[in-house]
Amino acid sequence: MHTPVRxxxxxxxxxxxxxxxxxxxxxxxxADAVFFEKQPAFGWHRGMLIDGATMQVHFLKDLVSLRxxxxxxxxxxxxxxxxxxxxxxxxxxxxxxxxxxxxxxxxAAAAFEDRVRYGTEVVALRPHDDETLEVVVRRGDExxxxxxxxxxxxxxxxxxxxxxxxxGERIWHTEDLLTRLAERGDxxxxxxxxxxxxxxxxxxxxxxxxxxxxxxxxxVFARYxxxxxxxxxxxxxxxxxxxxxxxxxxxxxxxxxxxEYSRNTNYSVVDLDLIDELYRRAxxxxxxxxxxxxxxxxxxxxxxADRGAGGARVRVAFLPTGEVADLDADAVxxxxxxxxxxxxDLLGEAGAHCRSGPDGRPVVERDYRIAAEPGPEWxxxxxxxxxxxxxxxxxxxxxxxxxxxxxxxxxARRSARVTPGV
Numbered sequence: 001m002h003t004p005v006r007x008x009x010x011x012x013x014x015x016x017x018x019x020x021x022x023x024x025x026x027x028x029x030x031a032d033a034v035f036f037e038k039q040p041a042f043g044w045h046r047g048m049l050i051d052g053a054t055m056q057v058h059f060l061k062d063l064v065s066l067r068x069x070x071x072x073x074x075x076x077x078x079x080x081x082x083x084x085x086x087x088x089x090x091x092x093x094x095x096x097x098x099x100x101x102x103x104x105x106x107x108a109a110a111a112f113e114d115r116v117r118y119g120t121e122v123v124a125l126r127p128h129d130d131e132t133l134e135v136v137v138r139r140g141d142e143x144x145x146x147x148x149x150x151x152x153x154x155x156x157x158x159x160x161x162x163x164x165x166x167x168g169e170r171i172w173h174t175e176d177l178l179t180r181l182a183e184r185g186d187x188x189x190x191x192x193x194x195x196x197x198x199x200x201x202x203x204x205x206x207x208x209x210x211x212x213x214x215x216x217x218x219x220v221f222a223r224y225x226x227x228x229x230x231x232x233x234x235x236x237x238x239x240x241x242x243x244x245x246x247x248x249x250x251x252x253x254x255x256x257x258x259x260e261y262s263r264n265t266n267y268s269v270v271d272l273d274l275i276d277e278l279y280r281r282a283x284x285x286x287x288x289x290x291x292x293x294x295x296x297x298x299x300x301x302x303x304x305a306d307r308g309a310g311g312a313r314v315r316v317a318f319l320p321t322g323e324v325a326d327l328d329a330d331a332v333x334x335x336x337x338x339x340x341x342x343x344x345d346l347l348g349e350a351g352a353h354c355r356s357g358p359d360g361r362p363v364v365e366r367d368y369r370i371a372a373e374p375g376p377e378w379x380x381x382x383x384x385x386x387x388x389x390x391x392x393x394x395x396x397x398x399x400x401x402x403x404x405x406x407x408x409x410x411x412a413r414r415s416a417r418v419t420p421g422v
Contacts, residue, residue, distance in 0.1 A: 011135075059075045193220060355373065
């Protein structure tokens, strides 16, 4: 039986590959594309959709606007469709809540349900011939094989816990915060420990302190205080599309310098308004003589033991003196970030035809295609895992609209070269 050859197979269907689906429709309407997503339905960091938490990017940095301001899939088009455009304008904000932005993403994703296979995992990727790849997927107990000229990996990030720490009944990553809380129903904790100093940590501390009004919430981090994110106008130019060109062309030492200079725009930093709110609460409780919000700064968790129904035991060291204290907690929440998934874990047999650098990471062309050895004409593109080659902004939401447009145009150019007259 003849297996049709698709133009594009997308691995994952989060915001990046959703934006790709839109770009394909708007710039390459005849493309035959399918996306495989492990989740049973569209979802983006559902465990941190805290009410009141806002996006850290301007609403115009949505799925499409920086690529196509006239798109019918823009955040403004969504507001119009929902009957809230005037209300949003009157709100005088550039930063919607995370809940609203997630609703926007779901609204856009609904238009592509016929091209997405939810509950389906890609388990193998291997060359079929010089022009096509075999993509093997598992849905339930069944395996299917698809042929494609291009694969776009948008598998997202994976949560990170410190070495030796395992998630359990009482030890969670912020990725699962709201899910874990929902499982507990009318929970009445006495103490919750939050580990970390970034935006997710501060949001978790604020939410837990606001929600569980009888609980002590302990924030543990090695810094002296939460550090504000640099979202000033000039600093934000690191998220300009042309900044990717500059970073990509720069020598290695300049890349490292630019990355370090820009860390405080995105890593282990917190919105200043949230910092001020937490400080206000801590100070008000100190005045009242009833401190539920405890900031254990310049401190580090030495050990944590999950005791199941008995809670967790957390050993914390105050770094200047080495003094150690044991805390009994009903839960320990780690806000210790995420890491990029190694593309070679997904590439399988196709990885043998892809080039890697001295650090073992893939060599990525400017158009986000992994450089292949001479011979193969198929393409594997990355949406993520490109910080080393394209810079700090390359895989963030800020760059999504522009990046997906570049990928679509790259695939079109290569298709025309391989098949003259197309």
